[in-house]
Amino acid sequence: MESKYTLPSKSPLKSIGSAVRNGIIPLKRKFQGPENSNGKMFKANGVSLAGGANNKTNGPQHPNQPTAKQITSKMQMEQQRQALPVTGCRKRLIQEIYKSDTLLIMGETGSGKTTQIPQFLLAAGLCNKGMIAVTQPRRVAAITVAKRVAQEQHSQLGETVGYTVRFEDCTSARTRIRFMTDGFLLREALADRLLRNYAVIMLDEAHERTVSTDVLFGIVKEAQRQRRLRSLLPLKVIVTSATMDIDHFGRYFGVKGMYLEGRTHPVRVMHAKESQSDYLHATLVTLFDIHRNTPSNHDVLIFLTGQEEIEAMAQQIRQIAKTNINNVASVRVFPLYAQLPQNKQLECFLPAPANARKIVLATNIAETSVTIPGVRCVIDSGFVKRRIYSPSTGLDVLRVVRISQAQSWQRCGRAGRDAPGTCYRTYTQEEMNAFEKMPKPEILRSNICSTVLQLLALGIDCKSFDFLDRPSPEAMETAYQKLESLGAVRNASTVPELTPLGRQMAQFPLDPQYSKLLLAAPQFSCMEEMLSLVAVLSGDNVFVSSVEKREHANLAHAKFHSKYGDHLTLLNVFSAFQKTEKIKLWCHDNFLNTRNLSYARDVRKQLLEVVERLALQINSCGNNYDQVRKCLLVGLFDNIAELQRDNFYMTITGRQRAKIHPSSVFHGKYRPEYIIFSEIVLTERNFLRQVTEISPEWVAEVVPHFTHLNRIKLSS
Ligand SMILES: Nc1ncnc2c1ncn2[C@@H]1O[C@H](COP(=O)(O)OP(=O)(O)OP(=O)(O)O)[C@@H](O)[C@H]1O
Numbered sequence: 001m002e003s004k005y006t007l008p009s010k011s012p013l014k015s016i017g018s019a020v021r022n023g024i025i026p027l028k029r030k031f032q033g034p035e036n037s038n039g040k041m042f043k044a045n046g047v048s049l050a051g052g053a054n055n056k057t058n059g060p061q062h063p064n065q066p067t068a069k070q071i072t073s074k075m076q077m078e079q080q081r082q083a084l085p086v087t088g089c090r091k092r093l094i095q096e097i098y099k100s101d102t103l104l105i106m107g108e109t110g111s112g113k114t115t116q117i118p119q120f121l122l123a124a125g126l127c128n129k130g131m132i133a134v135t136q137p138r139r140v141a142a143i144t145v146a147k148r149v150a151q152e153q154h155s156q157l158g159e160t161v162g163y164t165v166r167f168e169d170c171t172s173a174r175t176r177i178r179f180m181t182d183g184f185l186l187r188e189a190l191a192d193r194l195l196r197n198y199a200v201i202m203l204d205e206a207h208e209r210t211v212s213t214d215v216l217f218g219i220v221k222e223a224q225r226q227r228r229l230r231s232l233l234p235l236k237v238i239v240t241s242a243t244m245d246i247d248h249f250g251r252y253f254g255v256k257g258m259y260l261e262g263r264t265h266p267v268r269v270m271h272a273k274e275s276q277s278d279y280l281h282a283t284l285v286t287l288f289d290i291h292r293n294t295p296s297n298h299d300v301l302i303f304l305t306g307q308e309e310i311e312a313m314a315q316q317i318r319q320i321a322k323t324n325i326n327n328v329a330s331v332r333v334f335p336l337y338a339q340l341p342q343n344k345q346l347e348c349f350l351p352a353p354a355n356a357r358k359i360v361l362a363t364n365i366a367e368t369s370v371t372i373p374g375v376r377c378v379i380d381s382g383f384v385k386r387r388i389y390s391p392s393t394g395l396d397v398l399r400v401v402r403i404s405q406a407q408s409w410q411r412c413g414r415a416g417r418d419a420p421g422t423c424y425r426t427y428t429q430e431e432m433n434a435f436e437k438m439p440k441p442e443i444l445r446s447n448i449c450s451t452v453l454q455l456l457a458l459g460i461d462c463k464s465f466d467f468l469d470r471p472s473p474e475a476m477e478t479a480y481q482k483l484e485s486l487g488a489v490r491n492a493s494t495v496p497e498l499t500p501l502g503r504q505m506a507q508f509p510l511d512p513q514y515s516k517l518l519l520a521a522p523q524f525s526c527m528e529e530m531l532s533l534v535a536v537l538s539g540d541n542v543f544v545s546s547v548e549k550r551e552h553a554n555l556a557h558a559k560f561h562s563k564y565g566d567h568l569t570l571l572n573v574f575s576a577f578q579k580t581e582k583i584k585l586w587c588h589d590n591f592l593n594t595r596n597l598s599y600a601r602d603v604r605k606q607l608l609e610v611v612e613r614l615a616l617q618i619n620s621c622g623n624n625y626d627q628v629r630k631c632l633l634v635g636l637f638d639n640i641a642e643l644q645r646d647n648f649y650m651t652i653t654g655r656q657r658a659k660i661h662p663s664s665v666f667h668g669k670y671r672p673e674y675i676i677f678s679e680i681v682l683t684e685r686n687f688l689r690q691v692t693e694i695s696p697e698w699v700a701e702v703v704p705h706f707t708h709l710n711r712i713k714l715s716s
């Protein structure tokens with residue numbers, strides 16, 4: 001292993017850009033790290049703590065009194081907090097926030113930005129007249145960080161500290177610090193552009209540049225201005241990251257950035273000496289070298305690109321560990337990707353059993369903000385699956401691409417959270433030098449239909465919106481055209497205006513094409529069915545795949561198969577689930593995911609509330625499933641594909657060649673001539689996911705305005 005890796009020469013932050021050197025106020029800290037923090041005496045819950053060993057009792061003396069174990073862990077947590085670099089700058093930070101309405105803070109990964117700054121604000125009384133919002137690009141980060149901060153506050157989650165993510169709210173009237181996804185705050189802005197619920201908004205992980213965060217930059221800037229003009233409570237905005245382009249942000253917000261010095265624990269970075277042709281193989285070799293040569297309590301986090309890759313590698317690791325490793329600790333493998341049910345995602349955050357090494361195989365959802373306790377080693381494949389919109393094809397596709405340098409450093413920062421760590425990069429230093437510095441902002445590479453619609457609902461034409469990075473005029477034009485074809489906008493090419501239908505579409509927390517399905521459903525007498533289907537499609541995979549019991553799982557799933565395809569199969573599953581009483585047992589027997597189905601049921605309830613508020617007719621088509629299939633066309637008309645002679649499919653919009661995904665009910669059985677799909681995934685092989693057979697005649701009947709109608713061969 002040693003021969004494969006070299007130590008890097010560059011310091012991470014300096015390699016990100018001139019930001020650190022130019023015009024940034026350095027925030028000097030008092031503490032240099034755990035070794036210098038002399039926090040010997042701490043107070044928690046009125047109990048004076050002078051070291052766990054002095055607490056003689058082990059059990060609770062009073063029901064409300066903490067046990068010795070709890071006291072020790074509270075004390076450790078408090079010590080950890082005191083040792084964080086950000087803690088030494090607390091006073092200075094508070095002074096700065098009183099002086100300035102906007103702060104840009106750049107500090108090393110793990111320095112304590114996300115968990116500590118909101119607590120400083122709380123202690124300083126900055127949220128007496130409004131809450132502190134902390135946005136995160138991903139749900140798993142919002143949830144786990146909220147849990148940690150609630151623990152540090154010694155309060156129940158949902159009390160002083162809570163979180164809200166789409167379709168899930170864990171807050172109460174007493175909540176002062178609210179973690180949330182950026183998408184959720186954006187939806188709140190729809191109801192109140194001045195965001196009056198909040199005294200402070202902290203936009204964390206700004207370097208991620210999701211579409212929602214980019215739009216939020218403009219929204220909060222304007223809310224700040226409006227609140228100042230109207231002499232309302234000033235809105236404080238804090239933008240934080242370890243790897244943002246602070247010069248660029250500084251120019252946009254008109255303020256200087258601050259650089260927070262120091263990191264908690266060092267991370268040794270190792271690069272592959274030579275370019276690796278197979279990063280999966282290199283990852284496995286590295287992992288087992290680590291497994292043989294480091295203590296079993298050094299857990300490992302591996303960054304891969306997606307569900308299939310992760311599941312395949314998890315299998316391989318378990319197999320190798322079972323057969324080839326003698327006299328070394330056992331391994332516990334945890335996958336972590338967005339489609340995994342939430343409870344499964346959170347499993348890797350628990351400590352591994354004694355004498356077992358925890359190995360977490362994650363996508364980029366573990367790249368920012370999260371702390372996975374125990375992780376001392378990170379193996380970075382250097383690849384990520386990214387959603388990219390191609391204006392030329394009009395399709396949103398998923399592609400495996402190289403990560404950016406900023407992502408490399410973020411991944412590296414997942415080691416060294418609770419102890420010194422090591423990051424193994426399966427790519428060379430030279431290869432990394434060629435990576436782009438920052439990932440291209442999502443708004444410049446994805447479909448911005450939703451954004452354009454939401455901004456219009458706020459009365460903003462995105463052509464005049466104050467973007468940090470402006471999408472190209474063509475991308476805006478394409479989005480307006482698509483919204484016009486969905487009937488959400490009129491005068492798309494001149495002075496765009498939201499239609500009444502578009503206003504209704506913006507009420508749903510959904511992509512416009514899915515909102516359109518619900519709005520069209522009454523006309524096809526299938527509202528009940530469409531509510532269920534859209535709810536299931538909004539969540540994660542409801543099918544549980546089992547490598548050991550594959551036959552059983554396939555047989556169980558086959559009961560729900562619809563001859564029309566995957567959408568109606570999903571509907572069959574959900575309908576059966578809704579009729580079931582003992583859902584856990586039923587899901588277990590049928591290899592279905594209880595959590596994801598329960599989530600879909602909750603989503604359905606919320607969608608139903610919007611449907612009722614809009615007074616839409618709630619009807620059902622019974623067994624006449626053609627109605628559902630026709631209705632699907634109303635929103636997904638750009639996702640039609642036609643069977644070719646060589647058994648590939650060709651998408652009508654964008655002319656992409658692809659095969660039906662192996663998870664489809666059609667896979668290996670029957671190839672319908674025309675299909676509609678939910679998603680196209682472009683990897684080394686192109687796949688269409690969730691497909692349903694349609695009749696070509698329906699296209700002219702249901703979406704006569706479909707631009708490529710003439711490409712469809714009508715059989716009659
Ligand atoms: N869930 C957790 N469990 C254990 N320790 C945690 C947890 N969350 C945070 N910590 C500790 O707090 C430290 C600071 O974490 P925090 O997320 O505030 O840092 P950060 O500066 O925001 O990092 P990043 O830029 O990577 O998001 C971590 O290094 C870790 O030691």
